[in-house]
Amino acid sequence: MTIKKVKKLIKGQAAVDGAGVKLIRVLGYNDVKDIDPFLMLDAFDSENSADYIAGFPMHPHRGIETITYLIEGEMTHTDSLGNGGTIKGGESQWMTAGSGIMHEEMPHKKNRLFGVQIWLNLPQKDKMAKPHYFDIKNEMIKDLDIDEGHVRVISGEYKNHNGVTPNYIHANLIDFDLKPNSDLEIAIEKDENSFVYLFNG
Numbered sequence: 703m704t705i706k707k708v709k710k711l712i713k714g715q716a717a718v719d720g721a722g723v724k725l726i727r728v729l730g731y732n733d734v735k736d737i738d739p740f741l742m743l744d745a746f747d748s749e750n751s752a753d754y755i756a757g758f759p760m761h762p763h764r765g766i767e768t769i770t771y772l773i774e775g776e777m778t779h780t781d782s783l784g785n786g787g788t789i790k791g792g793e794s795q796w797m798t799a800g801s802g803i804m805h806e807e808m809p810h811k812k813n814r815l816f817g818v819q820i821w822l823n824l825p826q827k828d829k830m831a832k833p834h835y836f837d838i839k840n841e842m843i844k845d846l847d848i849d850e851g852h853v854r855v856i857s858g859e860y861k862n863h864n865g866v867t868p869n870y871i872h873a874n875l876i877d878f879d880l881k882p883n884s885d886l887e888i889a890i891e892k893d894e895n896s897f898v899y900l901f902n903g
Contacts, residue, residue, distance in 0.1 A: 706890060709736065714745060720758035723809075727733065730821075730898060737895040739871055741766060742821040745899070747814070754815045757808035763799035765829045767822040767871060770795045770807060771856065773901065775815035781805035785835040791816075794838040794856050798869050800824065800831035818899065820875075828870045838866050848882040853877070861889075 714726035722748065730742035748754055760782075770777065771794045778788040779795050782804035797805060809815050825826075844855040844863045854888065855865035858874030859890050865875070874896075880886060890896050 704892070706896075711885075719742070719744065720807075721756035723756065723758065724753040729897070737897060739800075739823040739825075739873075740820065741823050741896065742819075743897075744819045744898060745901075746818070747816045751811045751815075754809045755811055757775075758806055759808075760804050761831075762802065762804050763797070764802040765824050766799050767824060767869075768797045768799065769820045769822070769857075769873075769875065770817065771820075772815075772817035773879070775812045775817065777815075778808050778810070778811040779805060779837075780808075781833075781835060783833060783835070786876045787835070787837040789837055790841075792840045792843070792854070794843075796836055796838060796857070796866070796876070798824070798831060798834040800833045801813065802829065803833040803835075808858065819825045822871050822873060824870055831870060834869060842866055850886050851878065851880040853879075859888065871885075 712728060714728035717725055719725060720769040725744045725746040728743040728745055729740060734741055746754060772789055772791050774791045776788060776790045780786045787795065838856060844865050846853040846863055852879040853860060855863050856875040856877060857865045858872065859865065860874065860876050878886065
């Protein structure tokens, strides 16, 4: 087994997106060229609804996939294909923009909105794929207790435990809740790019 070294530590930058949502842009600058297919990672965490309630009104996407994962809060998706869904803490929304789609993501006024959004670059052959949307609800997510803590396999797989299988990009999206001072080894294919985002700790 080859141990992959951490190539770079990135400090997110404060940003505003959508109709005024305050967030931290962690990936999305010059650093993404090294971690294809990841294009962007935005993190948001606020107990002040004024920071997020204006949301992300209707806007277009093309040639990418977007993934929203909430730790706390609620958010509703609607799009130009007539799809709709609401996710709450622990759940995810996965949208393939493909040939083009208009959508909006509107947070609900709750005690806290806490989560991330990730953009994935579709392979060239799939850039014009048919747009698609689905929710990943809590009951669809594989929950595992391990010696080091707790694991949620949202998509892809972890140690032969499968989450939801994405449409076009093999992406492992895994939420680890680790005990203090834990050591954890994660198997990564030689030709795969990866990153770890630290929510807390």
